[in-house]
Amino acid sequence: MTTVETLMVPETVAEARTGFRTWLAENRAPLEQFRETGGELTEIFDRLRRLQRMLYDAGWIRLGWPESAGGLGGRRILRSIISEELAHAGYPPPFSFATQEVLGPAVAEFAPAELAAVALPRLLQGEETWCQGFSEPGAGSDLASLRLQAVRVDGGWQVSGEKVWTSWAQLADRCLLLARTGPSDSGHRGISAFLLDMNTPGITVSRLRSMNGDDEFCSLFFDNVVIPEGRLLGEVDGGWAVATHVLAGERGAAAWQRQIWLRSRLDELAADPAADVGDDAIGESLELLTALRLLSRRTVARLSADEPVGSTTSLDKLAMSTAEKFLFDVALAGKSADTVFGHPDENWRNDYLYSRASSIYGGAAEIQRNIIAERLLGLPR
Numbered sequence: 548m549t550t551v552e553t554l555m556v557p558e559t560v561a562e563a564r565t566g567f568r569t570w571l572a573e574n575r576a577p578l579e580q581f582r583e584t585g586g587e588l589t590e591i592f593d594r595l596r597r598l599q600r601m602l603y604d605a606g607w608i609r610l611g612w613p614e615s616a617g618g619l620g621g622r623r624i625l626r627s628i629i630s631e632e633l634a635h636a637g638y639p640p641p642f643s644f645a646t647q648e649v650l651g652p653a654v655a656e657f658a659p660a661e662l663a664a665v666a667l668p669r670l671l672q673g674e675e676t677w678c679q680g681f682s683e684p685g686a687g688s689d690l691a692s693l694r695l696q697a698v699r700v701d702g703g704w705q706v707s708g709e710k711v712w713t714s715w716a717q718l719a720d721r722c723l724l725l726a727r728t729g730p731s732d733s734g735h736r737g738i739s740a741f742l743l744d745m746n747t748p749g750i751t752v753s754r755l756r757s758m759n760g761d762d763e764f765c766s767l768f769f770d771n772v773v774i775p776e777g778r779l780l781g782e783v784d785g786g787w788a789v790a791t792h793v794l795a796g797e798r799g800a801a802a803w804q805r806q807i808w809l810r811s812r813l814d815e816l817a818a819d820p821a822a823d824v825g826d827d828a829i830g831e832s833l834e835l836l837t838a839l840r841l842l843s844r845r846t847v848a849r850l851s852a853d854e855p856v857g858s859t860t861s862l863d864k865l866a867m868s869t870a871e872k873f874l875f876d877v878a879l880a881g882k883s884a885d886t887v888f889g890h891p892d893e894n895w896r897n898d899y900l901y902s903r904a905s906s907i908y909g910g911a912a913e914i915q916r917n918i919i920a921e922r923l924l925g926l927p928r
C-alpha cells in the first residue's frame with residue numbers, strides 16, 4: 548500500500564491519476580465515512596479536517612507544494628488532479644481545499660520564510676482554518692477604498708476598524724487581512740497585508756446568517772489589535788500585490804475546484820428519475836460547464852508553469868458563476884420549487900440558494916465584465 552514514505556512524486560498527470568485512484572480503492576473502507584455531506588457545521592468541518600489529515604499523511608495533498616510549505620514538491624497541477632479525482636470518487640472536497648488554493652499561494656509567495664514554514668503545513672494538514680479579511684461595509688467592489696487602519700507601534704502594527712462578509716471567521720485560526728497603512732486617500736498604494744492570529748486580543752467575531760440558513764458570514768471588529776512585525780506579507784504599502792495574487796487564486800484555481808463539484812451535481816440531476824429536466828437543459832448546462840473546464844484548465848496549466856495569468860481569471864470567474872446559476876436554475880425548474888425547497892435532502896435547496904452568491908463573491912459579475920472589457924478587450928472605461 549502507498550504511504551507517504553513510499554509515495555514517489557508523479558512526473559505526469561496520468562501517473563498521478565493512476566496512483567491516487569489505486570490509493571482510493573485500497574482505502575475504500577476508512578474513506579467511506581467521508582461520503583457523508585450533512586450535519587452541523589462543526590461536525591462537517593471536523594469530518595473534512597480528518598479527511599484532509601488522512602490525505603496529508605498519505606502524502607497526496609502535499610503534492611505540488613514546495614517542501615518549504617510542508618509539501619513534497621512536483622508540479623502545481625498535481626494539486627488540481629488530486630481534488631478532481633477525489634470528487635470523481637464521490638468524496639466532497641474539504642472546504643479547506645479552496646482556502647488552500649485562494650490564500651495558500653499568496654502566503655507561500657509573500658510571507659516571511661519562518662511564518663510560511665509554520666503556517667502552511669498546518670493549513671495542509673487540516674490543523675488550521677484560515678479566513679479572508681478583505682471586504683468592509685464601504686469597500687467591496689471598490690476594495691482599494693478600504694479603511695481598516697493599521698498604525699505602526701513598537702514591535703508591530705495596531706489595527707482598528709471593521710471587516711464584513713468574512714466567511715467562516717468563527718472557525719478560523721488565522722486571517723489574511725488587508726489594512727490601510729498609508730494616508731486615507733492613498734487608494735491601492737497605501738494598503739498592507741498581514742497574516743493575523745484570530746485569537747489575538749481585541750478581535751470580536753459576530754456571525755451573520757445567510758439566506759440558506761448557514762452562519763457562513765461574520766463581521767469582524769478590531770479594537771486596537773496588535774499584530775507583531777513578522778506577520779506582514781510582502782512590503783509595507785505593498786498589500787495590493789498580495790490582494791491581486793489572492794483574487795487570481797479565487798477567480799482561477801478555485802474555479803477549477805468548483806467546476807469539478809458542479810459536474811458531479813449535474814450528473815446527479817441528469818440521473819434523477821424524479822427530476823423532469825429536458826435533454827436540452829442538461830445539454831446546455833454541460834456546454835457551460837465544459838467551457839468553464841476548458842478555461843479553467845488553461846489557467847491551472849499556466850499557474851503550474853509559473854506563467855502570469857493576469858486578468859484572464861475574470862473569464863473563469865464569470866464562466867463559473869454563469870454555469871453555476873444555470874445548473875441550479877435547471878434543477879429548480881426540473882425538480883419543481885416544491886421539491887427543491889421542501890426536499891428532505893436539503894442539499895439541492897442549499898446549493899440553489901448558494902448559487903446566487905456565485906456572481907458576488909471573489910468580485911461581482913459586473914466587475915469581472917468591466918475587467919474583461921477594459922483590460923482584455925481594450926474597450927474604453
Ligand SMILES: Cc1cc2nc3c(=O)[nH]c(=O)nc-3n(C[C@H](O)[C@H](O)[C@H](O)COP(=O)(O)OP(=O)(O)OC[C@H]3O[C@@H](n4cnc5c(N)ncnc54)[C@H](O)[C@@H]3O)c2cc1C
Pocket residue numbers: 678679680681682683684686687688689711712713714904907908909910911912913914917
Ligand atoms: C458567499 C460569499 C462569500 C464571501 N466571502 C468573503 C470573504 O471570505 N472575505 C471577504 O473579504 N469578502 C467576502 N465576500 C464579500 C464579497 O467579496 C463582496 O460581496 C463583493 O466583492 C461585492 O462587494 P459588495 O457586497 O460590497 O457589493 P458592492 O460593491 O456594493 O456592489 C453592489 C452592486 O453594485 C455593482 N457594482 C459595484 N461597482 C460597480 C462598477 N464599478 N461597475 C458596475 N457595477 C458595479 C456590483 O456588481 C453589485 O452588483 C463574500 C461574499 C459572498 C456572497
